[in-house]
Amino acid sequence: MAVTSERKVTNSEEDFADFGLLSGVLSAGLLIATIPYVNSVNYRRGDVLGYTAIALSALLMFLGVRSYRENSSGGRLSFGRGLAVGLLIALISSACHVITFQVLYFKVFPNLGDKYTACMIQRAKDSGASDQKIRQTAELAERLKRLYDKPATNAAVAFAEAFPVGAFAAVLSAAILRRREISSEN
Numbered sequence: 001m002a003v004t005s006e007r008k009v010t011n012s013e014e015d016f017a018d019f020g021l022l023s024g025v026l027s028a029g030l031l032i033a034t035i036p037y038v039n040s041v042n043y044r045r046g047d048v049l050g051y052t053a054i055a056l057s058a059l060l061m062f063l064g065v066r067s068y069r070e071n072s073s074g075g076r077l078s079f080g081r082g083l084a085v086g087l088l089i090a091l092i093s094s095a096c097h098v099i100t101f102q103v104l105y106f107k108v109f110p111n112l113g114d115k116y117t118a119c120m121i122q123r124a125k126d127s128g129a130s131d132q133k134i135r136q137t138a139e140l141a142e143r144l145k146r147l148y149d150k151p152a153t154n155a156a157v158a159f160a161e162a163f164p165v166g167a168f169a170a171v172l173s174a175a176i177l178r179r180r181e182i183s184s185e186n
Contacts, residue, residue: 016064016085017092018064019060019061019063019064019067019089020064020088020089020090020091020093020096021092021093021096022060023057023060023061023064023090023092023093023096023166024057024092024093024095024097026053026056026057026060027053027054027056027057027093027097028096028097028099028100029053030049030052030053030056030057031050031053031097031100031104032104033049033053034046034049034050035108035109037049051161054097054161054162054165055165057093057097058090058093058168060089060093061090061093061166061169061173062172062173062176064085064086064089064173065077065082065085065086065089065170065173065174065177066173066177068081068082068085069082069179075179076179076180077177077178077179078178078180079174079175079178081174082170082174082175082178083170083171083174085170086166086167086169086170086171086173086174087170089170090163090166090167090169090170091166093162093166094159094163094166097158097159097161097162098155098159101154101158102151102154105148105154106151106154112148113145113148113149116141116144116145117142117144117145120137120140120141120144121137121141123137124137124138
């Protein structure tokens with residue numbers, strides 16, 4: 001009798017991957033939907049759409065943790081286990097967000113940093129800021145552009161945009177969905 005080292009994937013691992021990828025695809029898709037706003041001086045709609053994408057994809061954390069509770073842990077879920085499931089989903093989703101942003105920034109719109117810098121300065125001017133405030137905004141925008149122009153810091157900033165929202169959603173989901181005992185009422 002031969003012993004195989006083939007590892008069977010459990011339902012819970014499939015849930016992590018499925019909900020993480022679904023959340024990531026949603027985030028990436030809505031991030032791609034910001035493309036029409038790239039050539040606009042007013043990035044506000046693109047900003048709103050981008051952050052809305054992150055928030056909507058975080059809602060899938062709740063569904064993923066619930067699916068894990070119902071399908072993989074017999075209806076029981078501790079806060080710690082729910083948090084772990086939610087954080088794994090958030091990591092996968094955030095990775096999708098980072099990859100999409102990297103492709104958009106470096107391949108699709110290689111001059112995005114320059115455009116966003118100009119947008120930040122224009123926003124300061126439009127708000128009636130003083131010349132000193134406009135200069136400070138221009139300096140900040142240039143520092144941010146230098147950070148974004150480096151792939152490692154670009155990835156870190158993109159991750160820092162998406163992951164905290166996912167982590168918050170994971171904590172909230174774990175708290176709401178925890179269940180120590182299964183109700184015998186049916």
